[in-house]
Amino acid sequence: MEPTSDFDPARLARSLLRRSRQGALATLMPGTGDPYCSLVNLASHPDGSPILLISRLALHTKNILADGRVSLMLDERAEGDPLEGARVMLAGRAEEVTEAERELVRRRYLGAQPSAEVFVDFKDFSFFVIRPSGAHLVAGFGRIVDLKPGQFLTDLGGATPLLEAEAGAVAHMNEDHREAMNLYATRLLGADGADWICTGCDPDGMDMQAGRNALRLDFPERVTDGTGLRKMLVRLAGEARAKG
CATH class of the missing domain: 3.20.180.10 (PNP-oxidase-like)
Incomplete structure (x- = not known):
């Protein structure tokens, strides 16, 4: 379905990425490949990629460590019928943050999720960033479009x-x-x-x-x-x- 002429899908997708604080994370169960979905808190990397702080004791983390392929659903949390609000599904890989990037990611996550301060340094918790391979945006009739990462992520070149x-x-x-x-x-x-x-x-x-x-x-x-x-x-x- 083609979007209408007054619709800027890239801008809306970027906005949803930056404003979302929770999402539905889908991972793959080892062995069977069955989908497993869980609710997660998140923040955004400077390029807009979602940041997760998750425990290695959690099933979704164990799934990611076995197979990093994930999808993440974000929505506007609009009043009334939630299906009338915009939502975006990201597909990609969840990668554990390197030590070099941890300080930046930690600061950004705690800015968005201050309640995580009490457990952020627990040994079983680690930061992961979802590196998107694409997105599927749904924002109403005539407003459904697939996007490539270059269309909704922020270019950090020279920054x-x-x-x-x-x-x-x-x-x-x-x-x-x-x-x-x-x-x-x-x-x-x-x-x-x-x-x-x-x-x-x-x-x-x-x-x-x-x-x-x-x-x-x-x-x-x-x-x-x-x-x-x-x-x-x-x-x-x-x-x-x-x-x-």
Whole structure:
């Protein structure tokens, strides 16, 4: 089925990836290959790939260690009939995070899932990132489309300076610019006023959260370093104030 002309499937898929905090994870049972589905909490890698923190005692982790092929269903959690909301199914492989990437992944996961602080360092828990091979997006009649990773993941090429500056930028926004965070949420994204915080920045945008509610603030242009990020956030704060 072809999407309608006013539909931007890549943007919607990216938004669902960034805003989702839970999903249905399907893994394969060793030996039989039978599907096994479980509910998992998640966060997003700077490129948008889902991050999982799972215990090696859990059946889904044992399945992944035997066969990394997985699928993950994410949805908007729309009110009313859930089938009327958008959802995306990712297919790919779950890979355990390397030691070199653990600090970044740990920080991003705890930003999105602060309650995990109490068990994140337990020896049986490990971080995994789902490396997507494709996605199937369903957003209503005439809005069903298959996507390739390059269409919904964020290109991190040339963005190493931004990734290095991200932790400091997130802390700075949350410590000194909570008013701006609320302006982004209410005046640029149409959300209700709340204690909005920043949970992550990447070349394409910023992730925000208040309790279990998450928002995605897309940047009008790509940023690749800390200076570019600061200028973009100042610009967007000005645009938000102008809407008052």
